[in-house]
Amino acid sequence: MTKYIEESNQIPVIADVDVLVCGGGPAGIGAAIRAAREGVSVMVVEAMDCLGGIATAGMMSHWGGRSSSKVMQEIFDLTYEKAQDAGWHHPNWCGKDAIYHDVQKIVLDEMFLKENIRVLYYTHVCKAVVENGSIIGVIVENKSGRGFIKAKRVVDSTGDGDVAASAGVPYFKGRESDGRMQPCTIMFKICGVDYKRAVFPPSFETTVDTPKGELQALAKELLPFPAGHVLLYTQPTPDTVCCNMTNAIEIDGTDAESLSKGVMICRSQILPIIKFLKEYVPGYENCWLMSTASLIGIRETRHFEGIESLSKDDILEAKFHDNWVVRRAWFNFDVHNLTGASLDKTGVQHGWKQNNDYTIPYGCLLPKTIEGLLLSGRNISGSHLAHSNFRIMSVCIALGEAAGVAAALSVKQGKALRDVDVKEIQEIVGE
Ligand SMILES: Cc1cc2nc3c(=O)[nH]c(=O)nc-3n(C[C@H](O)[C@H](O)[C@H](O)COP(=O)(O)OP(=O)(O)OC[C@H]3O[C@@H](n4cnc5c(N)ncnc54)[C@H](O)[C@@H]3O)c2cc1C
Secondary structure, three states, rough: OOOOOOOOOOEEEEEEEEEEEOOOOOOHHHHHHHHOOOOOOOEEEOOOOOOOHHHHOOOOOOOOEEEEEEEEEEEOOOOOHHHHHHHHOOOOOOOOEEEEEHOOOOOHHHHHHHOEEEOOOOOOOEEEEEEEOOEEEEEEEEEEEEEEEEEEEEOOOOOOOOOHHHOOEEEOOOOOOOOOOOOOOOOEEOOOOOOOOOOOOOOOOOOOOOOOHHHHHHHHHOOOOOOOOOOHHHEOOOOOOEEEOOOOOOOOOOHHHHHHHHHHHHHHHHHHHHHHHHHHHHOOOOOOEEEEEOOEEEEOEEEEEOOOEHHHHHHHHHOOOOOOOEEEEOOOOOOOOOOOOOOOOOOOOOOOOOOOOEEHHHHHEEOOEEEEEEEOHHHOOOHHHHHHHHHHHHHHHHHHHHHHHHHHHHHHOOOOOHOOOOOHHHHHHHH
């Protein structure tokens, strides 16, 4: 690659905060709210125009899995309450874990305003600034130009770990054996579905026999490869269904060209999928495209080296880590097919025998090499298989809460992040 030398440039210091949270998805929400409640100044930098990450901009159907998160329950209750005014149309079909995307965005804005958390939307974190092995802030870019945000502690909740990568924390991508990463998806919503007759297959392993054939098999045969499965979810709004059915493989979410290719592949599948739903799926005969996600759903990219790293066995054996910062985590190993549609053979959704909750130790949030920085959400340290489990949003928000509390305690006590007493974090985040 030929190189262009960028002119050195003086940029303004646009903020000086105790805790800077990069990325406002589930992990970023948990981190910012918890840090603010510990009385430190908090700022969130978010590339999109809303908080929630994949939950909102990514148009996710519902919050899955389980964890010890308290903030998640608050969000559920507030969103459900607000949604009564906006019309939560399907109380019998949708639990509070269903996402009413636009109401969810409003509720998250309100929560952040209440906690005095500063938010910078449409702002991209471009570079971590590290001095003597510690991160001291990040360079961002937005409509105002480039700026430096000085921070005592930084939480990386960008999903891909853009800050940690820029700071030089070692990582690998995807599956250990070959670097393949999980496929990506653009979620979309359709309307005009007849709920009385409609089917809502929630997993790859849900088969539905219809007069025209079995739905998963028909999808595999008829949808444009690598699409080829049927995943449909009820929504709180009338006659609306959230579709998790587009699929692009061999995409690297940290590479701009590859990411753009993934977007175009997924988007090109949407109309053929709707045609398929109308023709083959009972209750969908009159459905129409309502909206598509503005943020593509990237499932997997970088896995960082932490002081500790979560393994498949930690989850399978539900190991209890004394230095836990997340408790009662539960989900299945959700590995989508890395080379086609549906589920990878290592992924299990039904028939999952593990009913015990697992814990996540503090060391998975601490990068091995850099001080002042916390990993949070789907970019904590863990193996490809463990990641397929802890990437679920209920676990990511709990990871954020732990990071927020740890960052705030470390600022207040003037201690390095790795010296914060885990028992104090545990007391605040709760079991
Ligand atoms: C298609 C798909 C379907 C899924 N289905 C479910 C489901 O049904 N239920 C469930 O619970 N989980 C589901 N998951 C998993 C879950 O949504 C994610 O793993 C989870 O949202 C990760 O949370 P996070 O906060 O770590 O990252 P994200 O939700 O990805 O949030 C990261 C945020 O950081 C911002 N950001 C990224 N880079 C930068 C940057 N450089 N500068 C500024 N901002 C930045 C992004 O805009 C985003 O808002 C699904 C994931 C995908 C992709």
